[in-house]
Amino acid sequence: MRLIDGKKIAADIRVSLRHEISQLVGRKPHLALVIVGDHPASLSYIRGKKNACLEIGLLSSVIELPTEIAEKSLLEKIDELNKNPLIDGILVQMPLPKHIREYKVTAAIAPEKDVDGFHPLNIGKLLLGEEGGFIPCTPKGIFVLLQTMQIPVQGKHVVIVGRSNIVGKPLAALLVQKKTGCNATVTLAHSQSAHLEKLTRSADILVAAMGSPLFIRQEMIKPGSAIIDVGINRTKEGKLVGDVDFEHVAPLAEWITPVPGGVGPMTIAMLMQNTLEGYKKTLKRPS
Numbered sequence: 001m002r003l004i005d006g007k008k009i010a011a012d013i014r015v016s017l018r019h020e021i022s023q024l025v026g027r028k029p030h031l032a033l034v035i036v037g038d039h040p041a042s043l044s045y046i047r048g049k050k051n052a053c054l055e056i057g058l059l060s061s062v063i064e065l066p067t068e069i070a071e072k073s074l075l076e077k078i079d080e081l082n083k084n085p086l087i088d089g090i091l092v093q094m095p096l097p098k099h100i101r102e103y104k105v106t107a108a109i110a111p112e113k114d115v116d117g118f119h120p121l122n123i124g125k126l127l128l129g130e131e132g133g134f135i136p137c138t139p140k141g142i143f144v145l146l147q148t149m150q151i152p153v154q155g156k157h158v159v160i161v162g163r164s165n166i167v168g169k170p171l172a173a174l175l176v177q178k179k180t181g182c183n184a185t186v187t188l189a190h191s192q193s194a195h196l197e198k199l200t201r202s203a204d205i206l207v208a209a210m211g212s213p214l215f216i217r218q219e220m221i222k223p224g225s226a227i228i229d230v231g232i233n234r235t236k237e238g239k240l241v242g243d244v245d246f247e248h249v250a251p252l253a254e255w256i257t258p259v260p261g262g263v264g265p266m267t268i269a270m271l272m273q274n275t276l277e278g279y280k281k282t283l284k285r286p287s
């Protein structure tokens with residue numbers, strides 16, 4: 001079994017981004033982090049993103065908005081950030097309170113500042129295999145992990161459990177592309193999938209992204225496969241666990257990501273990379 005050390009791989013990427021950013025002449029890239037409400041996990045993710053910006057030399061602004069904010073007011077705030085020429089990337093932390101429509105928010109962000117890659121235009125480009133859009137950070141981070149570890153993807157059966165707009169759907173769209181490092185046969189499974197265990201047992205690469213602690217058990221995997229755990233769940237005892245029962249699955253797997261220290265740090269590193277890309281796009285735009 002080989003551990004996929006996302007923490008180390010992400011740290012190396014941050015070092016190289018830091019170097020590239022230090023070479024920029026003039027103003028530095030600036031990421032706006034918008035958080036609605038005070039959900040503890042979301043606050044902690046925003047803190048992690050802000051610290052990563054600090055470490056690599058990106059500017060960041062955290063915009064904290066109250067849970068009760070009207071959807072219209074949030075959209076106005078986004079529009080203000082869209083129009084601000086000093087802002088290169090805009091991220092609105094998900095999930096949002098129930099009264100705010102996620103689609104309205106993601107569609108309101110200027111596509112060229114949409115460092116999360118959630119805007120319908122960017123999702124559309126990803127699905128169509130068009131270059132030049134933003135790829136959502138977690139799927140992009142998983143792709144980089146697979147490449148770095150030289151895990152074969154082409155022609156392999158990738159089973160993704162979890163069909164979220166943030167991870168499952170865009171990851172399926174990415175890995176199925178007719179491109180180097182992709183060309184996978186992708187099954188996008190979810191809570192209503194019949195014979196789930198049969199599907200997961202046939203996976204050369206199994207991606208667990210359903211948000212159910214320790215859901216993937218030893219008997220659900222193919223021996224010798226690669227296991228990518230996107231889950232971050234906190235137990236009653238306060239311990240972080242993934243969607244995979246690491247202790248029992250790891251001995252059978254050829255490659256496996258730990259939680260924490262697997263996919264999580266890669267998501268943040270990809271956000272930093274996308275923000276630098278956003279900066280380059282902003283500079284190219286006529287004013």
Ligand code: GUN
Nearest residue numbers: 091092093094095116137
């Ligand atoms: N919530 C969980 N993951 C993400 C992410 O990648 N971006 C945003 N904006 N919210 C999230």
